[in-house]
Amino acid sequence: MQFLWWEVLLVRQTDQIIELKQKIAELTAMSEPKLVQEIEFLHHKKKIQVTMIVGEGTVFLLLLLIGIYKIKQAQDKETALNNQQKNFFLSITHELKTPIAATKLQLQTLQKQKLTEEMQQSLITNALIETERLNALIDNVLLASRLDAGEFAFKTAKQNLSELITGILNRYYKKEIIAGEIKLKIDENIFGEVDENAFPSIITNLVDNALKYSPNQKDIFIELLSEKDACVLAIKDKGCGISNDHKEKIFNKFFRAGNEETRNTKGTGLGLYIVSYIANKHNAELTVKDNSPKGSIFEIRFNEA
Numbered sequence: 001m002q003f004l005w006w007e008v009l010l011v012r013q014t015d016q017i018i019e020l021k022q023k024i025a026e027l028t029a030m031s032e033p034k035l036v037q038e039i040e041f042l043h044h045k046k047k048i049q050v051t052m053i054v055g056e057g058t059v060f061l062l063l064l065l066i067g068i069y070k071i072k073q074a075q076d077k078e079t080a081l082n083n084q085q086k087n088f089f090l091s092i093t094h095e096l097k098t099p100i101a102a103t104k105l106q107l108q109t110l111q112k113q114k115l116t117e118e119m120q121q122s123l124i125t126n127a128l129i130e131t132e133r134l135n136a137l138i139d140n141v142l143l144a145s146r147l148d149a150g151e152f153a154f155k156t157a158k159q160n161l162s163e164l165i166t167g168i169l170n171r172y173y174k175k176e177i178i179a180g181e182i183k184l185k186i187d188e189n190i191f192g193e194v195d196e197n198a199f200p201s202i203i204t205n206l207v208d209n210a211l212k213y214s215p216n217q218k219d220i221f222i223e224l225l226s227e228k229d230a231c232v233l234a235i236k237d238k239g240c241g242i243s244n245d246h247k248e249k250i251f252n253k254f255f256r257a258g259n260e261e262t263r264n265t266k267g268t269g270l271g272l273y274i275v276s277y278i279a280n281k282h283n284a285e286l287t288v289k290d291n292s293p294k295g296s297i298f299e300i301r302f303n304e305a
Contacts, residue, residue, distance in 0.1 A: 095137050095268060096134070096137065099130035099131065099133045099134040099137075100130075100134065102126070102127075102130045103127045103130045103131060103134075106123045106124075106126055106127040106130075107123075107127060109123055110123055110124070132172075136172075136204065137268070140201070140205070140268065140270050140271065140274065141268070141270065143201060143274060144253070144270045144273065144274055147274065147277050147278075148253075152198070154195045154198060154281045154282075155195055155197075156193045156194055156195050156282065157193065157194075157195075157196070158191055158192075158193060158305040159191065159192060159193075159194050159196055159199070159305070160189065160190070160191055161190050161191065161192045161194065161224060161231055161233075161302070162186050162187060162188050162189055162190045162224060164194075164196065164199065164200075165186060165203060165222075165224055165233070166184070166186055168200050168203045168204065169182070169184065169203065169207070169222065172204055172207075173207060176211070176218070176220070181211070181218035181219065181220060182207070182218075182220045182221075182222060183219075183220065183221050183222070184222050184223075185221070185222070185223045185224070185225075186222070186223070186224045187224055187225045187226060190224055190225070190226050190231050190304075191231075191304065191305040192231040192302040192303060192304055192305050193282070193302070193303050193305045194282060194302060195278075195281075195282070198278045198281070199278070201274055201275070201278060202233075202274075202275050202278055202279065202300065205271035205272065205274055205275050206235045206271075206275055206298050207220065207222070207235060208271060209271055209272060209298075210235055210236075210237035210239065210296075210298075211237075213237065213239040213240050213296075214237045214238060214239035214240075214295070215239070217238050217239070219237070219238045220235065220236070220237050221234075221235075221236040221237075222234070222235050222236075223235075223236070226304060227301075229303075229304050230301045230302065230303065230304055231301070231302040231303075231304050232299065232300070232301050232302075233299070233300045233301075233302070234297060234298070234299045235297070235298045235299075236291050236295065236296070236297045236298075237291065237295045237296055237297075238291060238293075238294055238295040239294070239295050239296065240294075240295075241290060241291070241294050241295055241296055242288060242290075242296050247288055250272050250288070251272050251273060251275070251276035251286075252273065253269065253270065253273040254268075254269040254270070254273075255269050255272075255273075256269040275298075279300055282302060282303075283303060284300050284301060284302045284303070285300065285301040286298070286299070286300050287299050287300075
């Protein structure tokens with residue numbers, strides 16, 4: 001503003017000088033060529049100054065607007081990150097408390113009640129499931145931390161993906177498979193180049209995500225097949241689906257749709273981030289698309305070995 005004010009003041013002074021020169025010429029009835037040339041020069045100088053003011057003022061205004069936009073953009077980004085971190089801490093607190101509270105209740109029941117052998121075994125089994133859930137959650141948080149710090153050394157080797165995936169699913173989701181909530185179509189003897197320590201995190205996080213967002217209709221279909229020199233793993237659900245606006249964001253760390261204080265589904269916002277990171281380290285292609293009539297399909301294409 002000060003720059004603009006001084007430029008305007010300079011133009012006004014030039015106008016005053018021109019007026020004085022013209023009055024002098026009129027009063028003295030002089031028409032010497034030098035005086036006429038000087039007046040013309042002052043008019044020309046005024047035009048140049050006006051042009052400079054308009055040009056420099058326009059550039060200054062553009063730079064000011066760009067600066068304001070960049071500052072606003074940085075503030076919005078920082079606000080979004082703070083909200084994501086806040087949601088993460090709220091969710092991780094809830095996720096840690098839930099299995100601890102459930103295990104505590106089951107152990108207290110065993111301690112205080114006289115139960116049959118069958119009921120005791122049922123409570124012990126449920127307590128072990130909650131412990132396994134807590135362990136998996138902690139492993140996910142630690143894995144995300146190691147990935148960010150670059151402390152996880154990926155070592156890919158030829159693996160029988162058919163056997164590896166079947167083993168992972170039977171270990172963690174046997175109850176859901178028996179109940180018919182998870183259906184499998186795993187072609188035999190499909191080999192791929194994967195890290196056997198990191199690969200299970202892809203399976204568990206994708207399956208957990210499918211189960212989590214299929215609250216009313218747990219109908220998960222897991223398929224592994226060979227296609228054009230690639231191993232294709234597809235996990236399909238019939239849940240609530242993913243909006244187009246969120247399809248790119250879901251792989252960002254801590255991202256979860258909505259606010260943690262009002263959200264009903266559990267989770268930390270780390271699962272799909274881990275899947276994306278590990279898939280990228282395997283040079284695998286990860287895509288998400290809509291299932292029909294509803295739900296989502298996560299598909300990963302690994303290099304065939």
